[in-house]
Amino acid sequence: MSSRDIKDKEIAAAQEKGITPVEHTVAYDGIAVIVNPACGVESLSVEQLSDIFVGTIKNWKDVGGTDGEIVLISRDSASGTYEAFKELVIQLHGKDKERDYSAEALKESSNQAVLTAVAQTKTAIGYVGLGYLDASVKALKVIPVGGGDAVEPTVDNVKSGAYPISRALHYYTNGDPSGALKDYIDFCLSPEGQKIVADEGFVPVN
DSSP states (O other): OBSSOOOHHHHHHHHHTTOOEEEEEEEEEEEEEEEOGGGOOOEEEHHHHHHHHHTSOOBGGGGTSOSOBOEEEEEOTTOHHHHHHIIIIITTTTTOTTOOOOTTOEEESSHHHHHHHHHHOTTEEEEEEGGGOOTTSEEOEEEOTTOOOOBOOOHHHHHHTOSSSEEEEEEEEESSOOHHHHHHHHHHHSHHHHHHHHHTTOBOOO
């Protein structure tokens, strides 16, 4: 399983060894940034979100919101969502590996716990898998690294790659799969397999 596209140099290195990588996209990972509706903010850039979760920006008024100290709600470090958010947001899509979560971030063990904490705390910000959004919180639009239009966290925007806090999840095989490997990938892409994808908080490919 790979959470990024294979690089050209990796394809070339594989081909030199007689390996022909074939990509199979089985799911998408989309993470929504959520706030309490009282914060007064509709959208933020990835850079602003990074500064908030690192602890550089501490008050909503510094990003156009109402005056109030920002309360950080995060998943705990055992969560894959924790690592994905760290790479895609805090480290600016892996561009700054030195950046890390603020020590003041409150850790929660589930998406639902993050959702509840943000809904109950007027100055809170957190993040959840796209499939966990509900009306108790506001999902922010996000401006990509380097600028551009603010993008809503929707299934279509995750699938297209337009939403910046998202990534495709692939399997790579040596040539077209056969036998048990083909059966497994076919299952991943079947209605039953895609239901498991959705149940785990990811975005199905079909």
